[in-house]
Amino acid sequence: MxxxxxxxxxxxxxxxxxxxxxxxxxxIETPSAGESLRYFGVDFDVEGLVRRFEREELIVPRFNPPDEANQGTGYAAFQRNFVWKKKQMDRFIESILLGYPVPGIFLVELESRQYIVLDGQQRLTTLRDFYRGQYPTPQGKQEFSLTYVTEDGPFFGKTYATLTSSDQRLLNNALIQATVVVPTGDEGKLAVYALFERINSGGTKLNEQQIRVAIYxxxxxxxxxxxxxxxxxxxxxxxxxxxxxxxxxxxxxxxxxxxxxxxxxxxxxxxxxxxxxxxxxxxxxxxxxxxxxxxxxxxxxxxxxxxxxxxxxxxxxxxxxxxxxxxxxxxxxxxxxxxxxxxxxxxxxxxxxxxxxxxxxxxxxxxxxxxxxxxxxxxxxxxxxxxxxxxxxx
Known part of the structure; x- marks a missing residue:
């Protein structure tokens, strides 16, 4: 029911x-990806991703509050607000610093050479806030120090600024894979929806309606x-x-x-x-x-x-x-x-x-x-x- x-x-x-x-x-009636999509993989270094995110070349079209950067992209706002807990944020940063592979991100390329972020908002926002040294809470901005990591490990209590120069370079140069999708033809947006529906699993996933307004x-x-x-x-x-x-x-x-x-x-x-x-x-x-x-x-x-x-x-x-x-x-x-x-x-x-x-x-x-x-x-x-x-x- x-x-x-x-x-x-x-x-x-x-x-x-x-x-x-x-x-x-x-x-039913799912368009052929070969006729409606072009997609390819790109490896971004973390520092480059953060820089692009800060310059609004990577746009998260949030629906509440509306993101002004999304105006003129041709896509409706669809993303929920940031939902990760501090533990998720810390462990994500620690995973990169320890050299573990992390999930990629999913982008739709615009004619302006900007990208709509379909999947990866939590990871990108976490990286940006760690580089800034602060993250938002209901009580206001707090210092972004790694507290939910191994207590006797090298990263406990560290901010980006207090990491060693070697660890900063390690983080800056770490690679995150992006799948970039370019819709083509009359059914391009429908094909993007169908593709994203299939790969959007795990984590805090978007639901059907959020995907719809992302595409239409x-x-x-x-x-x-x-x-x-x-x-x-x-x-x-x-x-x-x-x-x-x-x-x-x-x-x-x-x-x-x-x-x-x-x-x-x-x-x-x-x-x-x-x-x-x-x-x-x-x-x-x-x-x-x-x-x-x-x-x-x-x-x-x-x-x-x-x-x-x-x-x-x-x-x-x-x-x-x-x-x-x-x-x-x-x-x-x-x-x-x-x-x-x-x-x-x-x-x-x-x-x-x-x-x-x-x-x-x-x-x-x-x-x-x-x-x-x-x-x-x-x-x-x-x-x-x-x-x-x-x-x-x-």
Whole structure:
């Protein structure tokens, strides 16, 4: 079952569980890397990496707070803030000083010869802060001395400035491998997404939505960000915005399935849903930007805002919650059903919304398709059909 928990933690700490097993996730319509990507390996010395990072030739497009260096790159901000603990930072520096191999970084080359950092923010930021001699904490900047290393070893308590000249040179000249990817052709960005999805494992990995906004910077991503700030939506999901973009992912999920719901409503199979849901959402994001008119953007934002406002009025902040959880499958179908009802009847009342809610709560078929195999085609189409009928009073 797809869950968002725990409402007492606040939206920034909400936990989202994927309802699907590994067996359910079958890749579809993945572009050929040979036709859509060019990539190569480069060895950077540590001192050179730090220098490039300081000069903003290596750009980490953080979404909170926004990184001004990312403006004009053609890529949306996608990176979370720095998350490594001091122990991770110290042990990473010690590993280099001891001569151990360390993981490489992953870059996307821009026409300006700058690079977007897709994977490696934690390592680059740690190196930069060690060279600076300070690292940020909630209490302010602290001296960056190595404390989580072997106590009787040569590096305990050392800062970069207090390392021996020999150890400074060792660190400066140590090599870190970078995989540089250059997207080519119409499906270049989609291919970068597919490649990064496969290599992005281990450590503190990016999730699906963070990868999507790293690759796509079109009008739909910008619209979703604006929708995510809607006052009623923030009441329903929680505030502040989720640190891993799970609130934005729910909006994309709803918009993706709404496109399927329109032909479902009219008994037309022209736009078929294809599992897995994660891949379908990504494909929708790419397709949507090619055909997203200003009038459609305005309509989508208005329908979403009105639906969220009605949900709050009808059931309060718990409208999308069950036992302090948000079921993502239940949420997508409720939003789809209500917004399509608003399209047909803009004057739908709070009482009618509440009645539809009560009907869905007692609908065993609706419940089944929001709790089991939620990305399977039958489950998707059936729960949306039940929701559309309920909110349209059928």
């Amino acid at each position: 797809s869950l968002v928990t725990d409402d007492e933690l606040g939206a920034a700490d909400v936990i989202v569980e994927d309802p699907e097993t590994d067996e359910d996730e079958v890749d 910077n079109g009008s739909l991503i910008k619209t979703i960000r604006e929708m995510n700030d809607d006052i009623s939506w923030r009441i329903l999901f929680g505030s502040p915005p989720h640190r891993d973009l799970k609130d934005q992912e729910l909006i994309l999920r709803y918009l993706s399935l709404k496109k399927v719901a329109e032909p479902v409503q009219n008994n037309n199979e022209e736009r078929e849903y294809k599992a897995p849901l994660a891949s379908f959402m990504t494909k929708h994001l790419d397709d949507f930007d090619k055909n997203f008119s200003p009038s459609e953007r305005k309509r989508e934002m208005a329908e979403f805002s009105k639906a969220c406002s009605l949900l709050v009025e009808a059931s309060g902040k718990s409208a999308l919650r069950r036992n302090r959880t948000i079921n993502a499958a239940r949420t997508d179908s409720i939003l789809v059903g209500l917004t399509l009802a608003l399209r047909n009847n803009p004057d739908i009342t709070v009482q009618e919304v509440a009645a539809a809610f009560n009907k869905l709560e007692s609908d065993k078929e609706f419940k089944e398709h929001t709790e089991k195999s939620t990305s399977h085609r039958r489950s998707v189409t059936k729960r949306i059909e039940r929701s559309v009928k309920a909110f349209q009073g059928r």
